[in-house]
Amino acid sequence: MKKLITAILFLLPVSAFAAGGGTTYPNDPANIDLSDKTSLQNGAKLYVNYCLGCHSMEYVRYSRIAQDLEIPEEQVMNNLVLGDQKFGDTMDKSMDSDLAKKWFGVDPLDLSLAARVRGEDWVYNYLRSFYVDPSRPFGVNNTVFPEVGMPHILADLQGLQAKSDELLSVEEQIAEAKAVLNDSEASEEAKAAAEEKQHEAEAAMAKLAAEGKMFVQIKEGQMTPEEYDENIRDLTAFMAYTANPVKLESKRMGVWVLLFLFVLLIFAYFLKKEFWKDIH
Template identity: 45%
Template sequence: MKKWIVGLLTIMLPFTVMAAGGNVHLDSANNDLTDKASLQRGAKTFMSYCAACHSTQYQRYQRVATDLGIPDDLMMENLVFDPNAKIGDLMTNAIPAEDAGKWFGTPPPDLTLVARVRGVDWLYTYLRSFYADPSRPFGVNNTTFPNVGMPHVLEGLQGIPEPVFETTTVDGEEHKVVTGTKIVKMGELTTEEYDNTVRDLVNFLEYSGDPVKLERHALGWWVMAFLVIFTIVVVLLKKEYWRDVH
């Protein structure tokens, strides 16, 4: 009996952890994996702003280029910044894990599966929720991921977000709570343009986590159709075999 209880708790633990972090409002990313232009823009943003620290080491440059409709030479010329990399290489970064651990406190995680682990809506909201916080090591915090240990690498695009506070009273004491952000100094992009850039980036990360998702879904419809037709044939065959018996 104890083994059954332990097994049940083991199965339920991941869902409990996920539920514990589910009290943050998430904006809908509205991704479209069929939009290759969006995926190409997302790949460009990732390689330009994220790949210096984060790898997607379970992908290869050539596979990404093929799936996204990018010629190999353009991929190497515009999206691969490692002069020693080859088109068939895995998409690793150049920072040794030991050095990254010293600089950031912990090595930046690989992002190949981050969209599957966190969810696309969480990523979309997270990348739009940074705000200035001088008390933090990199001068920023995040309403979706409090006490975040990552700098706001897209600040040049978004601008400088400032926190919006709301005062609440707990046990007779007033506390300031960050409820949102506002841009006080615009970056290179407008708010709408920045949201679209983040959406493209999240779209690319969703593709990275499951490159064959569209093919798998399309194949699934054919499998369901086959099962329906096969079931009808089996039922008719059963009736034919048992007709004389009944």
């Protein structure tokens, strides 16, 4: 028992770290549904069309996707498998790593496990938070991943958004407060006031995010904001599935285990009755 408690205590800070790491905004819940096959299938299609060019999924085989997401082999071959890849192959990216390094400064990561490493909500919000920033190499930046090196691949679908005036003003307040807090010559009173101001501004930021007022649309995309969010939810669901494929399996198994236990319970009940019959 003691050992178990020690083990749990040992693991706690790790999981806390994985979940936290400072709040980024927006932080809307992804609300994915892994039992929704249509959502996962749409996510797989989006991934292949928009992400696989740069991000491989080394741990994922097309054949496994076909089986888990219930897509016939023929459809997988026609719609998901690109180039000369085969049904049993893992999902390789089409871009050459050296070329990618030259273009982006980094080789885009393999994303098989991204939804587990970063968290589903992080991925969901990241893909919705590109905004126009002319100072960046690709003309966009990201509030969830500042100074990101990835272009806004889904700009055709989402359109373009810019930071709202409210967000800019809150960010300015936070920056001003931080400047005072970092200033070694500032008085104690000034620091206390700055700390207060920072808290207020952070609360205002959380409110803006919750109300969906961080960005304003400056160019329409092919999708409405609602459609875009829905598709990003599907894409995130697909990535959550690849990060943990056994989750689908364990759900299926879980039902059978429960059924088995139920049947066992009935037998145990009658067995007990049989045993105690003659004892009274």
